[in-house]
Amino acid sequence: GQNIDQPTEMTATEGAIVQINCTYQTSGFNGLFWYQQHAGEAPTFLSYNVLDGLEEKGRFSSFLSRSKGYSYLLLKELQMKDSASYLCAVPIYNQGGKLIFGQGTELSVKP
């Protein structure tokens, strides 16, 4: 079966760095997505990792280890607007557009 685990909540301070972890168990692997969702809004795409290693995009970076079934999202120089839910998702192998999402990590950035 498929399973994705993320911490439910995290709190961090403006200007700091925070790491949001995601562990997954899937039969077959077709990459891993990170989405950001502000309250009352649609999820928006942050990153997609299919190979091991770190991918950096400005203040956000995402890391993947396929052998460990592990990913993390790293947010640097936190801003108040980064307060949101961060969703880890994996597409189901050989099932096209089907994504399985973790429960999401609610990040609160404090001044």
Add this chain to the structure above:
Amino acid sequence: KAGVTQTPRYLIKTRGQQVTLSCSPISGHRSVSWYQQTPGQGLQFLFEYFSETQRNKGNFPGRFSGRQFSNSRSEMNVSTLELGDSALYLCASSPAGTSASSSYNEQFFGPGTRLTVL
């Protein structure tokens, strides 16, 4: 390019009624997926349509159904509404290829329809 649009944005129904939600994907996208989001269960996959055919299905009862039209617009229907169906229903479109094993399936989400069942 216009994003994914969903109508209506908000809906209030009573138990036992049925509801139809609509989704217009990004132009050129042929895959449309539907998700239900609730505080307790998170985002759960309902089904995916590609070229007017249901390609994948999640673990929801038969009261949840959908269809896709030739212009890729999609509708989902929920019959005999229950209180537990209250949720945010999200539609996502994807420039997915014809193969279900496409390696990159970035999905672009619409704003959602907030359904409240009383």
